[in-house]
Amino acid sequence: MxxxxxxxxxxxxxxxxxxxxxxxxxxxxxxxxxxxxxxxxxxxxxxxxxxxxxxxxxxxxxxxxxxxxxxxxxxxxxxxxxxxxxxxPLPLNLLPWYIETQQKLIQLGILAKKSVEKETIDLMHFMQLYKLSAMYLDDDYQNKYHN
Structure with missing residues (x-):
């Protein structure tokens, strides 16, 4: 790089x-x-x-x-x-949270539906999704995998 x-x-x-x-x-x-x-x-x-x-x-x-x-x-x-x-790449233990949060944000109409392969998910994508979830989802859902 x-x-x-x-x-x-x-x-x-x-x-x-x-x-x-x-x-x-x-x-x-x-x-x-x-x-x-x-x-x-x-x-x-x-x-x-x-x-x-x-x-x-x-x-x-x-x-x-x-x-x-x-x-x-x-x-x-x-x-x-x-x-x-x-x-x-995103650690495997955070992958379920990422996929679940992405689906929830797609259902709410915040994210456009796009196919993201598991190999292309990196920490930049995770932090962007985390920031979106902090703005649009409640704290209980957001802290589900962090506590």
Missing amino acids: NVIKLFKTGHKYMKTCPTDKSLALSFPEIKIIFYIKAANKYLPPLIIAFFVWQFYMHSSIISTIITAIFAISLPIQGILWLGKRASS
């Missing part, structure tokens, strides 16, 4: 994933998304602090640049991991 395509998929998956704390135990990407957002918020001032520290402490500029590049690469690595995770 192309790195740019992987990055775009990871970014889309980051926007698609719900931020339910109940899902954080089953899906590590919820925590990774939280860490990426925190890094995007706190890394720019931290990198500036690295360069100010280098100026006042007379340390090597090379070590400061390497540290800054490493710090910048962490959220990028997280997004690339999310892109890889988004295209991984």
